[in-house]
Amino acid sequence: MSGELDASVAAAVKGDRRALKRVLGVIQPFVTRYCRARLGNQNRSYGWADGVAREVCLAVVTALPDYGNQGCPFLAFVYGIAAHKVIDARRPQWRNRPHPVSEVPDTAEVGAGPVQQATNRSLSKQMGQMLEILPPRQREILLLRVVVGLSAEETAEAVESTPDAVRIAQHQALARLRSLSSPGGVDLSA
Amino acid sequence: MHDKHDEAVSTGPVDLSALQSDDVLVDVVVRASREEGAEELFGLDTDAEQHRLVAMLLAWRREIDSRPIPELVSVERASAVLASRPERRRPARLVPLAGAAAVLLIVCFGLALTARSAMPSSPLWGVSKVLYSQRAESVQAAVTATKKFDDTRAALASGHIDQARTALADASNALASVRPEEGRQDLTVQHDVLINELQRSALPEQAAGSLPTVGQPQGSLPQRGTPQPAPPQLSPSQPAPPQAAPPQPAPPQPALPQPSPSQPAPPKPSPPQPDPSQLDPSHHDSPRRSPHHRPPPHGPPSHRPTSRPFTP
Numbered sequence: 001m002s003g004e005l006d007a008s009v010a011a012a013v014k015g016d017r018r019a020l021k022r023v024l025g026v027i028q029p030f031v032t033r034y035c036r037a038r039l040g041n042q043n044r045s046y047g048w049a050d051g052v053a054r055e056v057c058l059a060v061v062t063a064l065p066d067y068g069n070q071g072c073p074f075l076a077f078v079y080g081i082a083a084h085k086v087i088d089a090r091r092p093q094w095r096n097r098p099h100p101v102s103e104v105p106d107t108a109e110v111g112a113g114p115v116q117q118a119t120n121r122s123l124s125k126q127m128g129q130m131l132e133i134l135p136p137r138q139r140e141i142l143l144l145r146v147v148v149g150l151s152a153e154e155t156a157e158a159v160e161s162t163p164d165a166v167r168i169a170q171h172q173a174l175a176r177l178r179s180l181s182s183p184g185g186v187d188l189s190a
Numbered sequence: 191m192h193d194k195h196d197e198a199v200s201t202g203p204v205d206l207s208a209l210q211s212d213d214v215l216v217d218v219v220v221r222a223s224r225e226e227g228a229e230e231l232f233g234l235d236t237d238a239e240q241h242r243l244v245a246m247l248l249a250w251r252r253e254i255d256s257r258p259i260p261e262l263v264s265v266e267r268a269s270a271v272l273a274s275r276p277e278r279r280r281p282a283r284l285v286p287l288a289g290a291a292a293v294l295l296i297v298c299f300g301l302a303l304t305a306r307s308a309m310p311s312s313p314l315w316g317v318s319k320v321l322y323s324q325r326a327e328s329v330q331a332a333v334t335a336t337k338k339f340d341d342t343r344a345a346l347a348s349g350h351i352d353q354a355r356t357a358l359a360d361a362s363n364a365l366a367s368v369r370p371e372e373g374r375q376d377l378t379v380q381h382d383v384l385i386n387e388l389q390r391s392a393l394p395e396q397a398a399g400s401l402p403t404v405g406q407p408q409g410s411l412p413q414r415g416t417p418q419p420a421p422p423q424l425s426p427s428q429p430a431p432p433q434a435a436p437p438q439p440a441p442p443q444p445a446l447p448q449p450s451p452s453q454p455a456p457p458k459p460s461p462p463q464p465d466p467s468q469l470d471p472s473h474h475d476s477p478r479r480s481p482h483h484r485p486p487p488h489g490p491p492s493h494r495p496t497s498r499p500f501t502p
């Protein structure tokens with residue numbers, strides 16, 4: 001994936017629009033899901049997260065010509081920018097800032113019916129709370145694997161580690177979640 | 191794979207099969223999230239705890255995907271952003287070049303600065319000659335004049351009057367092209383002192399009349415009318431102005447008879463006598479000069495004649 005992607009990035013920087021479209025096609029879902037997972041929703045809208053995701057995308061595109069000099073995998077390049085922007089966005093002074101996001105239409109939720117949606121939300125909320133308990137590295141790896149949908153190899157590229165280390169971290173994270181979510185686990189609502 | 195186990199030290203030894211099954215679990219959750227009702231993928235063999243975990247991961251992922259992924263940046267916008275980049279990149283590529291240029295500039299500047307004060311013996315003298323040719327010429331002339339003064343003194347000390355005279359003539363030649371910055375004043379003083387010395391040493395040797403050059407200064411005051419009959423030998427090179435202005439022969443003469451080094455400066459460098467404001471207050475030392483400069487000597491002499499002369 002990375003070799004293909006690198007070629008697309010190089011072509012996009014030289015002005016190949018189709019290559020640019022391919023690159024954006026990789027960046028946007030990645031960044032959007034990552035920002036949504038890290039920033040959560042507000043009133044069931046991802047306006048804030050998507051606004052931050054747009055900033056990340058623009059930053060990535062702007063920095064694209066420099067990517068070749070970074071000496072890191074493309075996923076690590078994108079992930080690094082996204083992680084920094086999210087940390088910035090989570091700072092209090094940022095949180096309270098209004099984020100106009102009218103460009104992102106607040107469309108109806110897709111897929112499941114109302115009951116399923118409610119269940120999803122409650123489970124997802126619980127998940128979000130548990131994620132905050134995980135060590136940052138485990139949380140990031142689990143997030144990239146589950147939400148962003150990267151393979152263990154791609155995740156390793158993004159966090160500049162090895163697939164084995166990713167698998168170990170992910171296993172530890174899941175073990176932690178199991179113990180937290182079991183009936184005898186920590187009551188998070190307390 | 192085993193070399194990675196150290197990462198898991200905090201939670202004890204890693205169960206490789208559990209590691210593998212969790213990896214599969216995550217892959218299945220991701221795949222399931224894309225298909226509706228994929229929960230069935232997790233068979234009945236999974237226990238409640240596992241089931242709950244899967245449900246949570248799936249809900250998490252689905253919640254994130256509950257709104258369509260928007261087009262955050264259009265291809266048009268992205269390509270516009272990229273198109274505006276090359277201009278910004280070029281300077282970045284020029285940075286090393288600019289750095290080298292800056293270093294070169296600093297070196298040149300430093301060289302030029304150092305060369306500004308270089309003396310003929312210095313390695314930068316060549317640079318100085320190119321960059322500050324006027325100064326270089328003046329410095330060279332000052333060096334020559336100083337050397338010739340030394341020669342004159344040496345010749346005088348050994349009694350070689352002719353040699354001394356030649357050396358002094360050379361010195362005054364050189365002196366003509368020395369700028370005030372290179373100590374013209376000083377050198378002029380030295381020159382005048384040496385002229386006097388030369389005259390004094392010449393006197394006992396030769397009768398006063400035999401050498402017009404030396405005899406001249408002594409009788410300078412009486413023969414006011416002749417503007418420097420003898421000095422041409424000694425000071426033909428003296429600053430051109432005094433000679434170029436024959437109607438004002440006075441300045442060189444008052445200087446010659448006074449060997450005191452406190453006064454010699456004014457005569458030669460001050461050739462630009464035309465300024466009446468300077469001459470006016472000095473009328474006391476040579477009142478006879480006034481007719482030359484101020485044909486209409488009316489009005490009180492103590493007054494500044496700046497505007498007065500034309501009032502009648």
